[in-house]
Amino acid sequence: xxxxxxxxxxxxxxxxxxxxxxxxxxxxxxxxxxxxxxxxxxxxxxxxxxxxxxxxxxxxxxxxxxxxxxxxxxxxxxxxxxxxxxxxxxxxxxxxxxxxxxxxxxxxxxxxxxxxxxxxxxxxxxxxxxxxxxxxxxxxxxxxxxxxxxxxxxxxxxxxxxxxxxxxxxxxxxxxxxxxxxxxxxxxxxxxxxxxxxxxxxxxxxxxxxxxxxxxxxxxxxxxxxxxxxxxxxxxxxxxxxxxxxxxxxxxxxxxxxxxxxxxxxxxxxxxxxxxxxxxxxxxxxxxxxxxxxxxxxxxxxxxxxxxxxxxxxxxxxxxxxxxxxxxxxxxxxxxxxxxxxxxxxxxxxxxxxxxxxxxxxxxxxxxxxxxxxxxxxxxxxxxxxxxxxxxxxxxxxxxxxxxxxxxxxxxxxxxxxxxxxxxxxxxxxxxxxxxxxxxxxxxxxxxxxxxxxxxxxxxxxxxxxxxxxxxxxxxxxxxxxxxxxxxxxxxxxxxxxxxxxxxxxxxxxxxxxxxxxxxxxxxxxxxxxxxxxxxxxxxxxxxxxxxxxxxxxxxxxxxxxxxxxxxxxxxxxxxxxxxxxxxxxxxxxxxxxxxxxxxxxxxxxxxxxxxxxxxxxxxxxxxxxxxxxxxxxx
Amino acid sequence: xxxxxxxxxxxxxxxxxxxxxxxxxxxxxxxxxxxxxxxxxxxxxxxxxxxxxxxxxxxxxxxxxxxxxxxxxxxxxxxxxxxxxxxxxxxxxxxxxxxxxxxxxxxxxxxxxxxxxxxxxxx
Numbered sequence: 001x002x003x004x005x006x007x008x009x010x011x012x013x014x015x016x017x018x019x020x021x022x023x024x025x026x027x028x029x030x031x032x033x034x035x036x037x038x039x040x041x042x043x044x045x046x047x048x049x050x051x052x053x054x055x056x057x058x059x060x061x062x063x064x065x066x067x068x069x070x071x072x073x074x075x076x077x078x079x080x081x082x083x084x085x086x087x088x089x090x091x092x093x094x095x096x097x098x099x100x101x102x103x104x105x106x107x108x109x110x111x112x113x114x115x116x117x118x119x120x121x122x123x124x125x126x127x128x129x130x131x132x133x134x135x136x137x138x139x140x141x142x143x144x145x146x147x148x149x150x151x152x153x154x155x156x157x158x159x160x161x162x163x164x165x166x167x168x169x170x171x172x173x174x175x176x177x178x179x180x181x182x183x184x185x186x187x188x189x190x191x192x193x194x195x196x197x198x199x200x201x202x203x204x205x206x207x208x209x210x211x212x213x214x215x216x217x218x219x220x221x222x223x224x225x226x227x228x229x230x231x232x233x234x235x236x237x238x239x240x241x242x243x244x245x246x247x248x249x250x251x252x253x254x255x256x257x258x259x260x261x262x263x264x265x266x267x268x269x270x271x272x273x274x275x276x277x278x279x280x281x282x283x284x285x286x287x288x289x290x291x292x293x294x295x296x297x298x299x300x301x302x303x304x305x306x307x308x309x310x311x312x313x314x315x316x317x318x319x320x321x322x323x324x325x326x327x328x329x330x331x332x333x334x335x336x337x338x339x340x341x342x343x344x345x346x347x348x349x350x351x352x353x354x355x356x357x358x359x360x361x362x363x364x365x366x367x368x369x370x371x372x373x374x375x376x377x378x379x380x381x382x383x384x385x386x387x388x389x390x391x392x393x394x395x396x397x398x399x400x401x402x403x404x405x406x407x408x409x410x411x412x413x414x415x416x417x418x419x420x421x422x423x424x425x426x427x428x429x430x431x432x433x434x435x436x437x438x439x440x441x442x443x444x445x446x447x448x449x450x451x452x453x454x455x456x457x458x459x460x461x462x463x464x465x466x467x468x469x470x471x472x473x474x475x476x477x478x479x480x481x482x483x484x485x486x487x488x489x490x491x492x493x494x495x496x497x498x499x500x501x502x503x504x505x506x507x508x509x510x511x512x513x514x515x516x517x518x519x520x521x522x523x524x525x526x527x528x529x530x531x532x533x534x535x536x537x538x539x540x541x542x543x544x545x546x547x548x549x550x551x552x553x554x555x556x557x558x559x560x561x562x563x564x565x566x567x568x569x570x571x572x573x574x575x576x577x578x579x580x581x582x583x584x585x586x587x588x589x590x591x592x593x594x595x596x597x598x599x600x601x602x603x604x605x606x607x608x609x610x611x612x613x614x615x616x617x618x619x620x621x622x623x624x625x626x627x628x629x630x631x632x633x634x635x
Numbered sequence: 636x637x638x639x640x641x642x643x644x645x646x647x648x649x650x651x652x653x654x655x656x657x658x659x660x661x662x663x664x665x666x667x668x669x670x671x672x673x674x675x676x677x678x679x680x681x682x683x684x685x686x687x688x689x690x691x692x693x694x695x696x697x698x699x700x701x702x703x704x705x706x707x708x709x710x711x712x713x714x715x716x717x718x719x720x721x722x723x724x725x726x727x728x729x730x731x732x733x734x735x736x737x738x739x740x741x742x743x744x745x746x747x748x749x750x751x752x753x754x755x756x757x758x
């Protein structure tokens with residue numbers, strides 16, 4: 001170890017600020033590769049898509065409020081429910097819960113200065129944005145996808161959906177999944193190699209465990225849907241016959257590949273919610289989480305078992321009964337790890353000193369709503385009931401309880417918890433409570449009612465119904481709940497903008513939390529940590545020694561981070577991260593041109609590859625600093 | 636188990652601890668995949684026993700992981716703690732993880748064995 005020359009903090013700070021400076025101005029926006037900026041962009045963009053998807057949901061409920069209502073016709077209704085589902089799953093839930101929170105928080109919680117592969121991370125944001133715009137451009141041009149968010153063949157194939165509608169959907173999948181894969185690689189690498197010294201495998205905060213499991217799930221699940229969407233695209237554009245049984249293709253292959261992605265996707269959406277729960281609950285119970293090892297085991301088991309339940313989406317396809325039963329067993333088994341987590345959270349609350357602040361209010365909403373969704377899921381794991389309610393509003397009610405309960409309620413808990421860190425200002429508590437109760441009441445009025453509609457036989461994806469069905473009362477009730485939910489979300493937006501400018505200053509750690517993001521100012525400086533921290537327990541700030549060592553030996557004049565080993569987070573070497581650059585943006589534009597061109601002509605892939613290669617060349621062109629021999633150390 | 640101690644103190648993790656972590660998920664994956672793929676085959680050939688053989692072999696693999704975890708658990712020195720910073724403490728965590736994990740997947744394999752006793756592959 002070399003001698004560390006002591007440099008006063010007042011001298012180091014401006015140097016670090018200059019080294020890690022985020023470029024400003026119009027072009028600077030496109031060059032920024034810092035994780036806090038990209039994380040916020042993911043969150044803001046995903047939230048805008050959430051609002052747009054919500055508007056579509058409101059239009060659908062308006063249409064269904066009364067029998068034979070004429071607000072929209074069947075063609076537009078088909079486009080709206082397809083774009084609503086696709087938006088909420090691919091453009092909101094995953095980008096917000098996994099990419100947004102993950103990109104912003106993981107480097108801070110690891111105690112490092114930026115995410116691994118920051119340019120890949122920035123690139124991932126731009127391709128996600130273009131994918132979202134593509135799907136919505138289709139809808140606004142009245143060529144919106146209209147075969148459902150899973151676009152089953154043969155309905156979405158060339159015979160039954162001529163034109164470009166399904167192509168827009170299939171290529172949106174490619175965009176968003178490339179984005180998720182890029183972020184997954186960045187997050188997994190950050191967690192495995194950039195953790196602060198002392199943050200050994202057995203001390204990793206639970207949110208990092210969950211982000212790691214989700215990243216692995218993304219890496220294994222997303223290729224399946226990218227492959228199947230490309231196979232669909234090829235069937236439609238160059239006349240391959242993957243899904244045409246008349247010439248040896250297989251329709252069920254589509255469903256297998258789609259749901260091999262689709263069910264892990266549920267956990268990719270849900271596990272970030274549990275990560276927020278496992279982070280927020282200990283803070284507001286003023287104690288360490290109960291059952292760290294069971295929770296870690298449960299999260300990893302969920303990530304693995306989630307890959308073995310996909311056939312329960314295909315119970316009505318005529319598979320052998322015994323084959324279905326294997327997946328019934330696996331589906332019932334996956335309840336256990338989720339239940340273990342619930343018990344651990346309950347035990348933490350039971351043994352802690354509960355402070356019922358805004359994030360905890362949303363946590364209790366999560367418990368209630370997700371529990372109902374989980375119970376109806378256990379019902380749906382049974383083949384006879386599954387057959388009875390297949391494709392009815394019962395299923396719509398179930399998955400909204402699971403997804404809104406498992407993602408949206410924790411998301412709001414997470415936003416109320418971390419917005420003070422992001423903006424530096426506290427949210428208004430009264431407005432937060434109004435938001436919660438409006439949304440909670442509206443949600444249950446809308447979706448609990450749908451269970452009964454489903455049991456009375458109302459199928460999903462119908463644009464209207466006759467008065468003789470006697471569904472109008474329940475439908476009107478379900479639609480009225482949307483007004484409450486929408487009002488709640490408007491209150492949240494007002495609260496955000498009001499608090500952002502006039503809220504109480506948050507300070508570094510307004511909640512007295514224990515993880516490392518709360519060790520820095522709010523919002524964090526561009527270099528995150530003046531001194532890279534070391535860790536003495538699972539809640540680094542709570543467990544810190546009076547003179548907790550810090551890491552020295554990193555250069556301030558170039559963007560360096562400390563690389564540690566995966567198991568014991570022992571310092572290994574230093575890594576210089578690339579500076580801000582326009583190339584990820586240009587590469588994303590080139591990739592987007594190739595992808596969109598390929599919808600109209602297969603030559604788009606060949607010709608589009610040329611600008612992609614050129615931009616990648618610019619991106620990867622070597623320019624660096626000579627390595628310094630010093631090795632970081634703890635002092 | 637001096638080998639365990641030596642490897643752990645070097646900062647590594649012995650192969651059998653990795654086996655305790657990996658055997659359960661691997662066995663369950665094979666059980667589900669093979670059983671699903673061979674259901675129609677065992678119906679058409681009448682070799683119903685094939686599905687039971689898969690259960691026994693896969694449960695055996697998962698149990699071997701459990702045995703590895705248990706053996707490592709009994710070999711670790713008593714000063715190992717679940718939250719400490721030393722490689723020994725991290726190994727103790729991995730061993731606990733392996734115990735729970737392999738046991739969970741043994742249960743999953745048994746749960747998937749139940750339909751084989753009740754249903755026929757030809758249903």
